[in-house]
Amino acid sequence: MSHGVRLILDEVSHAWKTLRVLDGITLTAEPGEVMVVIGPSGCGKSTLLNIMGGLLAPTSGSVRTEGAIADDCLNPLTYVFQDFSLVPWRNVRDNVGLVLRHKLTRDAVAERVREVLALTGLSDFGDAWPKELSGGMRQRVGIARALAVRPACLLMDEPLSALDAQTRDLLLDEFVTLIGRAATTTVYITHNLPEAVRLGQQIVVLSRRPGRVREIFRVNRPLTGRSADDPDLKNLEHTLWRIIRDDAAVAERERIDAPA
Amino acid sequence: MRRLDGSVPFRGGGFHPRERWIAGAATLCVLIAFWQFGTWAGFLPTLFLPSPVAIAVTLWRLTVTGVLWQHLSASLARLLIGWFAGTFFGMATGIAAGLWSVTRSPVMAVVSALFPIPKIALVPLFIIWFGIGEGSKIATIGLGVFFPTVIATMGGVDNVPRGLIRMGQSFGLPTTTIIRSIILPGAAPAILNGFRVTASIAIVLLVAAEMIGAEQGIGAFVLSAGNLYDTDALLAGIVVLSVLGLVVAGLIGALERVLLRWR
Numbered sequence: 452m453s454h455g456v457r458l459i460l461d462e463v464s465h466a467w468k469t470l471r472v473l474d475g476i477t478l479t480a481e482p483g484e485v486m487v488v489i490g491p492s493g494c495g496k497s498t499l500l501n502i503m504g505g506l507l508a509p510t511s512g513s514v515r516t517e518g519a520i521a522d523d524c525l526n527p528l529t530y531v532f533q534d535f536s537l538v539p540w541r542n543v544r545d546n547v548g549l550v551l552r553h554k555l556t557r558d559a560v561a562e563r564v565r566e567v568l569a570l571t572g573l574s575d576f577g578d579a580w581p582k583e584l585s586g587g588m589r590q591r592v593g594i595a596r597a598l599a600v601r602p603a604c605l606l607m608d609e610p611l612s613a614l615d616a617q618t619r620d621l622l623l624d625e626f627v628t629l630i631g632r633a634a635t636t637t638v639y640i641t642h643n644l645p646e647a648v649r650l651g652q653q654i655v656v657l658s659r660r661p662g663r664v665r666e667i668f669r670v671n672r673p674l675t676g677r678s679a680d681d682p683d684l685k686n687l688e689h690t691l692w693r694i695i696r697d698d699a700a701v702a703e704r705e706r707i708d709a710p711a
Numbered sequence: 712m713r714r715l716d717g718s719v720p721f722r723g724g725g726f727h728p729r730e731r732w733i734a735g736a737a738t739l740c741v742l743i744a745f746w747q748f749g750t751w752a753g754f755l756p757t758l759f760l761p762s763p764v765a766i767a768v769t770l771w772r773l774t775v776t777g778v779l780w781q782h783l784s785a786s787l788a789r790l791l792i793g794w795f796a797g798t799f800f801g802m803a804t805g806i807a808a809g810l811w812s813v814t815r816s817p818v819m820a821v822v823s824a825l826f827p828i829p830k831i832a833l834v835p836l837f838i839i840w841f842g843i844g845e846g847s848k849i850a851t852i853g854l855g856v857f858f859p860t861v862i863a864t865m866g867g868v869d870n871v872p873r874g875l876i877r878m879g880q881s882f883g884l885p886t887t888t889i890i891r892s893i894i895l896p897g898a899a900p901a902i903l904n905g906f907r908v909t910a911s912i913a914i915v916l917l918v919a920a921e922m923i924g925a926e927q928g929i930g931a932f933v934l935s936a937g938n939l940y941d942t943d944a945l946l947a948g949i950v951v952l953s954v955l956g957l958v959v960a961g962l963i964g965a966l967e968r969v970l971l972r973w974r
């Protein structure tokens with residue numbers, strides 16, 4: 452019952468003024484699969500994701516989707532943000548409701564909000580203000596909000612990197628379940644290699660800026676069956692690290708041109 | 712080499728003033744008591760500075776005869792209409808300037824050119840334009856409120872986190888929803904701060920405009936009391952203005968507590 456779409460990037464390049472950030476990115480995220488994009492910081496991962504979802508027009512190249520979407524899908528390409536992007540003056544329920552109100556009746560909004568809060572373990576927190584929640588709980592709201600619109604493609608920009616290590620592990624497990632159940636196409640950006648091998652069915656390694664596709668790995672193993680100490684996944688993690696290590700070291704010493 | 716033996720000396724603390732309203736009220740009481748004592752004892756001449764009791768008595772007399780209300784109601788009407796008009800147009804202009812490039816520079820240019828003009832200097836012009844009646848006074852207040860509101864609103868809109876606006880766009884929210892549910896609430900703290908400033912400006916301009924040409928109103932009342940050397944009445948009028956300021960500040964504070972609960 453996969454209702455994901457195929458997301459196709461064709462020769463996407465982007466420059467911020469004279470700074471070339473992305474160079475000829477051609478990728479396809481297959482329906483229902485999790486595509487993980489890794490690369491050193493500043494290589495253009497966020498830029499790429501913003502282009503994928505139509506928040507940023509690339510300097511050249513194109514992005515398109517293929518496939519059918521469910522009737523109840525309100526926002527085919529839906530983001531989960533690194534900084535959660537919750538509206539601080541709305542409680543949890545109204546943060547989720549905000550993205551539904553313009554499309555659904557009041558009752559339908561309440562119904563969907565109840566459903567996704569239950570799904571993400573937030574049922575008791577509908578009245579809470581964002582400031583009252585831990586980082587992990589805030590990102591659960593971010594996930595709930597994204598699932599509430601029944602997306603055909605989830606675009607996640609380092610959704611766990613603002614969290615501490617333990618929270619990250621806990622939430623990663625929940626992501627696996629939720630992404631598996633939602634059966635959407637997912638583009639997941641991270642610079643965390645254990646996250647990459649845990650979630651990725653297609654793992655795209657970008658070079659340092661200007662970001663190009665260096666290598667693509669496929670992991671043909673269901674998400675739910677993966678364990679943290681699977682030797683194949685450990686090997687893959689080491690391979691990935693070997694590939695990006697030198698780039699990461701150089702990128703880390705590069706001058707930062709603008710706030711990301 | 713020196714030795715460092717003993718307990719670590721405390722060197723934090725301070726720089727954290729707290730609000731104690733009792734202390735504020737007590738200060739006012741002491742000042743008033745001292746003032747009353749000074750007029751009794753005779754070292755404050757009552758013609759120049761009538762005693763608090765005399766002012767209170769005058770205030771009471773003005774209240775029961777209805778004279779006070781007559782002036783106050785005229786003033787309040789001008790204040791409310793002028794302030795709401797200036798605030799409405801100021802917020803609309805400020806939002807437009809905060810959101811769109813086509814409006815931003817024109818608004819900035821006009822604000823920079825006209826804001827520094829003392830609005831009171833325009834009252835004679837407004838009297839020519841709008842007549843000696845209500846129009847000129849309301850226009851003075853409205854214009855005085857308009858510019859600071861534009862500036863506060865624009866600053867507030869500028870400070871709404873861009874990430875939240877992108878979030879709204881990424882979920883396909885209509886522009887009106889983004890403005891109503893993200894930009895306006897995000898700018899609310901700055902706008903409410905602006906209200907504090909514009910409320911005071913409105914009262915100042917109200918009194919000034921009423922002193923230039925009005926029969927009714929607290930400003931006119933204070934001016935005519937001064938002309939008659941009726942300092943009791945003059946100060947009674949000033950007390951009314953002070954109370955008006957306090958009430959307005961209290962209302963804005965209450966509005967902040969309701970609207971900014973989330974902070």
Ligand SMILES: Nc1ncnc2c1ncn2[C@@H]1O[C@H](COP(=O)(O)OP(=O)(O)O)[C@@H](O)[C@H]1O
Pocket residue numbers: 467470472490491492493494495496497498499660707708709710711
């Ligand atoms: N709005 C912007 N204006 C100018 N430069 C930007 C902007 N956003 C990002 N950049 C620059 O583009 C490069 C890639 O940024 P980003 O896509 O955020 O990288 P990543 O997410 O991989 O860390 C960085 O050098 C960053 O400084």
Ligand SMILES: [Mg+2]
Pocket residue numbers: 496497498608609711
């Ligand atoms: Mg990034």
